[in-house]
Amino acid sequence: MKMRITTILLAIGFVAQAQLKPISYSDGNQKLEGLLASPSKINTQKSGVLILPAWMGIETNARENAVNLAKLGYITFVADIYGVDKRPANAKEAGQLAGYFKTNYADYQKRIQLALDQLIKAGANPDKIAIIGYCFGGSGAIEAARANFKVNxxxxxxxxxxxxxxxxxxxxxxxxxxxxxxxxxxxxxxxIKAFQDEMRTAKADWQMVYYADAVHAFTHKDAGSDKSKGTAYNEKAAKRSWQAMLDFFKEIFAE
Structure with missing residues (x-):
């Protein structure tokens, strides 16, 4: 019986991973490779979601969320910000790579746009696009808004x-x-205050939701449970924030 359950779980995992297709593209001489999650049943609007990963690059959290969004009918693409030969091996390397793009925000915006092009090339409706990001990727999502990318x-x-x-x-x-x-x-x-003041000055349509008892990386299951370290998974906050995102999608794609 145990072997049968294991086989079933492996099969489920295979199906989920099978939805992710590596897509090669480039930024000049820098080779990039993102992941495309194509739904078996695309939503009628062919809405697309671009995922910007956290500072370790394309990892489990981004992969799982791409698959889950595809199950909901969204054409989803996980961006490769660093490049195929620049995968960080540890937090120190990740910090250096992420730090470069945070400082050189125009380069970050360019890499985001290149990934966005791949999402549209894969069949997403260019008039129905959202960009989401986690940690470092969340900074990228804000940069996409600052650059006024053509997204909802x-x-x-x-x-x-x-x-x-x-x-x-x-x-x-x-x-x-x-x-x-x-x-x-x-x-x-x-x-936070500077950001909110910026949103007001920019006359943006913005929302900011706070989740109790949640610290940095609260959506990442591999972040552990020790809040004192500054990063920890919070199941309730993760579920609530996911639902908030889905409600946001309903609003922006309905217009």
């Missing part, structure tokens, strides 16, 4: 919100949803 909205899960004070604030057209851990001490109150 962006969702940042426990992402960074900072912006260099010298940057000009332009009107922001995509709708913005920020899903934030109420106890996330990596994002300072000053950073």
């Amino acid at each position: 909205g962006v969702v940042s899960f426990h992402g960074g919100l900072s912006r260099e004070a010298s940057r000009t604030i332009e009107p922001i057209k995509p709708k913005v949803l920020v899903l934030h851990g109420a106890d996330d001490f990596y994002i300072s109150e000053a950073e």
Whole structure:
């Protein structure tokens, strides 16, 4: 009986992973490889979702969410921000790579746009697109809004919100949803206030939802449960934020 259950679980895992198709593209000489999740039954609008992964690159969280969104009918693409030969092996390397793109935000925006092009090429309706991101990817989602990419909205899960004070604030057209851990001490109150002031100045249509007892990376199951480390999984916050994202999609894609 145990062997049968194991076989069934492996089969389910295979089906889920089989939905993910590697897609090669490039940024000049830099080779990139993202993942496409194509639904068996596409929603009538052919809505698409671009996923921007956390600082370790394309990992389990991004893969699982791509598959889950595809099951709901969304054409989904997981972006490769770093490149096929630049996969971080540890947090130190991830910090260096993510730090580069946070500082050189125009390069980050370019990599996001290249991934967005792949999503549309895969069949997503260019007039029905959302960008979501986690941690470092959440910062990228905000950068996509700042760049006024042609998308309906962006969702940042426990992402960074900072912006260099010298940057000009332009009107922001995509709708913005920020899903934030109420106890996330990596994002300072000053950073939050500056972001909210930026959204007001940009006349953005924005929302920010706080989740109790949640710190950074609260959607990541592999983040552990020790809040004192600053990163920890919170099942309730993860489920609530996922539902908030789906409700946001209903709103932005209905218009």
